[in-house]
Amino acid sequence: MSDSYSGGPQIVKTAAEMNTWALEALRAGKSIGFVPTMGALHAGHGALIERAVNENAAVVVSIFVNPTQFGPNEDFTRYPRPFEADVKLCADAGVDCIYAPEPAEMYAKDARTWVEVGGLADHLCGLSRPGHFRGVATVVTKLLSIVRPTRAYFGKKDAQQLRIIEVLTRDLNLGVEIVPCEIVREADGLAMSSRNRYLSADERREALVLHRTLKYFEERVASGERDAMKLLGELAEKIEAAQGAEIDYVAIVDAITLEDIAEIKGEVLAALAVKFGTTRLIDNIRVMVG
């Protein structure tokens, strides 16, 4: 079952059809660039897609709001699904194929196989979202198996997700090059997110504290501060000063292991998760020291 939009991307609904499409592209000697998304596409996704189009002969975007990575009290049902607008963005960007399966197509009723990336999920978002990264790791393994891309593009905003995907791709020999892409921000610094649309005008303004705090971290490190505990206190204080900001975590971790560090040294990730009302936002910055 596939629809063809005139001049636009082919829309594919089943794994079998997607796999056939990908095998044909491979047999034609084409490289495949793949951008897995949950839809509600914004300029951040746009940057991933643009890069995929530039670097590959064929480009697939998946649009799938993955139920297994949402907790029972999270926003699975209200997660935005503006499918027609997403298709238009893909068409304008030169995407060849959109893979948009239904949950029942993606998961058999008695599906029971999980991909677990040990250790890396026991930090940051993994603590407040139990099972989230198991769901992410599993669906990404499935998508990479179905699409068999040459390269897959992921944003650095989801830093922990990116790290987990890098490791599972290596460990399971998925044969895909994972391409990390820079965070795309609004003009005022807010990181692009499909969840930004949940924010009220007040929350939207206060949410700028995330980027401001990360820039502050970068400056403090540039000016020689190396004490992670001290910096953590300063970052938390800055965020708490914003009205309605409820900290989920403020963390300074090794960018490879995601483990807490005491001293700023090597490749370091400062990561934040903060709730404004019912909306949880994340952001991060990476610094290299020494």
Place this chain on the structure above:
Amino acid sequence: MSDSYSGGPQIVKTAAEMNTWALEALRAGKSIGFVPTMGALHAGHGALIERAVNENAAVVVSIFVNPTQFGPNEDFTRYPRPFEADVKLCADAGVDCIYAPEPAEMYAKDARTWVEVGGLADHLCGLSRPGHFRGVATVVTKLLSIVRPTRAYFGKKDAQQLRIIEVLTRDLNLGVEIVPCEIVREADGLAMSSRNRYLSADERREALVLHRTLKYFEERVASGERDAMKLLGELAEKIEAAQGAEIDYVAIVDAITLEDIAEIKGEVLAALAVKFGTTRLIDNIRVMVG
């Protein structure tokens, strides 16, 4: 790094090289048949290979004694590794490529990704071999990703392994047809196993009790017995009569869920694991009722 034996299969040591070989075969429009093994090949493997050769344009056999599926007190180090004899068997059977990676090539030092098939491991061999099926599921996922076969061939002797692989292949969308193959037996009924060579002459003779017991089960069901508890008692009694036989388990389970059943009905698996000295043997039979 690859060796070419004149007229024999190409021998490949790295995932990258194996993947390139497979992609070339795919691009040439060839179907790939795959027989994953731990080496020490016997007529059971021979039957899998023969079928793969008959049904596919190209055939890959992997030989890899997978450390992650052995427990700390199991026979990983003493597991037989008669590589030259294995190569000869493959060459004679018309295998195109042998994939024989070293453990360090297969697992990065900090490898931490596991494929877990929920539920199916909590029965039969999973109980006495904790972690075994996690190791099997993970290495099979890796091998199927590297080799990207059209079809993969597994023996029914490892009934639980086969069931787990069928489910993970479906759940992770690996796009491979899993082909179950009949158990191959010695003339006197002993199921072929690489571990049979551990048996002393006395143990070898007593080990016939496994097949005898399974045939007895089949006859009892054919003559109308439907009480699984009663049959379990009878099977255990038969095995205990053999000298030196130490039962690990005697089980009568649903062939799909591997859960214990009370009544013989539908597709039923009778499975045995019995130790003779330090050698643990398994065997099973499947009956269809109603």
